[in-house]
Amino acid sequence: MTEILQPSLVLAPARTAFFLDVDGTLAEIVADPQQARVAPPVRDVLHRLALGTGDALALVSGRSLAQIDRMLAPLILPAVGVHGLERRLQDGAVTRFDYDAQAHAGLVAAVTDFAARHDGLEPDPKPGAVALHYRKRPALAAQCHAFMQGLCEADPALSLLSGKMVLELIYGRQTKGEAVQSLMQQPPFAGRIPFFAGDDVTDETGFAAVNRMGGLSVKVGEGATAARYRVADIAALVHCLDLAARQGAPQREQSQRRDVS
Ligand SMILES: [Mg+2]
Structure with a gap:
């Protein structure tokens, strides 16, 4: 059963690993996918949340890393692109699965x-x-x-x-769920409670992985889902993330900020 995610639910940044889909979760879906952007206020929340968690935040998208970066410019965040085929974590190094x-x-x-x-x-x-x-x-x-x-x-x-x-x-057979599961084995994610938010069918593997690990799975919008929680829309999710970011503020100076100008 899927419950409404209440903003009062405490998402402690020091103990949570945030995995976030992008399109339909953080950015409105638009007619031309190349024109989709993460709105500046949402970008600011993500930036603060990344700082507050010590970079235990990764975008997990079907988009390529290059497209993700364009949608968030000038902010660059740890990200998993192409459903797990590309990965760039906090050290900035990009790994890709081999293909012909x-x-x-x-x-x-x-x-x-x-x-x-x-x-x-x-x-x-x-x-x-x-x-x-x-x-x-x-x-x-x-x-x-x-x-x-x-x-x-x-x-x-x-x-x-x-x-x-x-x-x-x-x-290959990469899925968002497999990507989340493997990130949860390594710092800075390991030992935290995973949180995964997404809006689409390909996010269901992420919800299932997070459910298995006892974390919080959140579906954005309507539709059947394995997610344990639901929010009505992007604004409702961002509100919850903003509250979490505000709690994480004291850790700010320890974290590594990486954005480009
Ligand atoms: Mg999506």
């Missing part, structure tokens, strides 16, 4: 070609993956699905993920 670059280039070309033949479809190449957005042409959902499914079946190295008005082919 030549096969990936062929896959990107196939999806780009398909999109070019259907007005309004947007191909979205990323390291080790390619997404196809059909937000502007919802009537093409079934056709897009059949096309992406066909590509997936042709290469056993691929997985097909579906989200809100988007389908994605990714090399």
